[in-house]
Amino acid sequence: MSGDAQSSASASDGLEGLSGYELARKALEQARAQGKVVGKGKASPVRRGAAGGRTRKRWSGPGPDGRDPQLLGVLTGRLANDRGWKPRIGEGTVFARWPDIVGEEISAHATPTSLLNGIMQVQAESTAWATQLRYVQAQILAKIAAAVGDGVVTSLRITGPKPPSWRKGERHISGRGPRDTYG
Template identity: 35%
Template sequence: MNDSDKGQNPSAGVDLARAALAAARARARELEQNRPLRGAAARRAGAQKRSGSRADDRDPQTLQATIGRLMAEHGWETPVAVGGVVHNWAEVVGERIAEHCAPVSFDEGVLTIQADSSAWAVEMRNLSPQLTSRLNESLPRTAEGGAVKRINVLGPARPRMGFGGFR
């Protein structure tokens, strides 16, 4: 039987086998290069960090430390602190003010509070510089200074009007 009888070229089969072997060897080299080093080779290469008696970031972390790190990474310290002030509003501003004024929102350094009467709204507008100072004493400092830059005072909620502004 000759080559023409088989319908194939024997040199083409050999070339195909050589190409497949070369591709397999290249893939093996690629896998070997990406494989993490182990044992003495890793220590020589400095690729593997060994655990020691000193604390490092691979040690178990407390929930408090993890939450603190997350707050710092995402810039949540001030909003969380303001939330604490809102929660303890009566302790921070005093019972008398807390009976008549409540915090509504805090956004970009502006604390909005709502008074239950027009008289208390005027009083809070007059007291806002002192209240801002008192609030900033209980809050962490920001890069720009105090966390609360300004206090916006809303008066009592107006009654809702019906259709066309008439009742």
């Protein structure tokens, strides 16, 4: 009796005598028809928007989009701008990249010591180097501006080496100090 029930069910669907490929195609058509009834004919998924209304899910097109993967440098730059860190990052970049910015020869004889309100203190190893750096101060400022941007360093204060101090302790007597040390 089970064979009769099976043949009557397949005869009622109109699938009797169809090959495997035709059976699969017929089943796919039936599934698509049922899917349109369930989804009310909409092909793309539906999600709730911010206002509670229904919005269609939008797919990214061929051009750049805000949802596309971003470079790490772009993201950190955007974060620094949003948080107001840009000036401090520029100051740190000047100190970190000093040999790259001014060149190996100058960086071997002069080092930046501080940067406050756009004025950078640079200490040279000798008074001769300090004098030479004062002559090329405009070029150094241009190189710094090209590397980290305008306004980070507005001027340079170049000093020579510090002379030895003869002052020892809290109490001392004013004067030139010992004069017989240098012969």
